[in-house]
Amino acid sequence: MFEQQGTLVDQQLVVLAWFDVEPRSEPVTAAPPPAQPDDKDWTWVLERECPDCEVQVGHLTMPEIAALNRRCADSFAEVLRRDETWVKARPQPDVWSPLEYGCHVRDVFRLFAERLELMLDQDDPEFANWNPNDTAEAERYDLQDPAQVATELLSAAGHLADCFESLDADQLRRSGRRSDGASFTVETFARYEIHDPLHHLWDVIGAPMSDWTS
Numbered sequence: 001m002f003e004q005q006g007t008l009v010d011q012q013l014v015v016l017a018w019f020d021v022e023p024r025s026e027p028v029t030a031a032p033p034p035a036q037p038d039d040k041d042w043t044w045v046l047e048r049e050c051p052d053c054e055v056q057v058g059h060l061t062m063p064e065i066a067a068l069n070r071r072c073a074d075s076f077a078e079v080l081r082r083d084e085t086w087v088k089a090r091p092q093p094d095v096w097s098p099l100e101y102g103c104h105v106r107d108v109f110r111l112f113a114e115r116l117e118l119m120l121d122q123d124d125p126e127f128a129n130w131n132p133n134d135t136a137e138a139e140r141y142d143l144q145d146p147a148q149v150a151t152e153l154l155s156a157a158g159h160l161a162d163c164f165e166s167l168d169a170d171q172l173r174r175s176g177r178r179s180d181g182a183s184f185t186v187e188t189f190a191r192y193e194i195h196d197p198l199h200h201l202w203d204v205i206g207a208p209m210s211d212w213t214s
């Protein structure tokens with residue numbers, strides 16, 4: 001009797017297994033609407049403290065910038081490991097979720113490493129324009145795996161921090177330009193860079209750096 005039942009169960013499992021290997025189509029979900037575009041020129045952060053995240057970058061040295069990148073990435077990775085529902089939820093329809101911000105910050109770390117390499121290899125290069133909202137939609141930030149994004153973000157920040165720490169005095173004086181005409185030395189470029197992830201951490205957790213570093 002048990003054997004017969006077992007046989008029946010086996011047959012059901014075979015049938016289920018057969019269904020399981022059928023190709024499945026992922027549910028098609030539309031990309032969320034673009035976040036409010038941020039087309040402000042943030043180069044003023046080189047001159048004065050940011051009133052939102054309270055970060056002051058104008059005096060930072062390369063070792064300090066490298067350390068802040070690593071620390072900010074650690075905090076962002078912790079944020080991405082919080083409750084998944086919260087991590088994937090947008091606080092407002094046109095404001096990125098913590099996950100989308102995490103993807104953006106990972107890509108900022110990567111982009112700045114590429115631009116730094118360009119400044120070290122070429123004389124006064126012009127950076128290609130980058131539209132974060134286009135990337136967010138094309139790469140479907142909203143569908144990415146928070147744990148994987150955390151790992152990638154830590155790796156990208158670590159690489160950029162290593163690059164910043166390896167620079168000598170001559171390299172700090174090399175230059176590069178944004179397509180809107182803003183000009184940077186490697187030193188001001190690094191100071192400008194570190195504000196971005198720190199500000200986005202403030203966007204996500206709503207606390208200035210003095211709170212989460214104390």
Ligand SMILES: [Zn+2]
Pocket residue numbers: 050051052053054055195198199
């Ligand atoms: Zn800020």
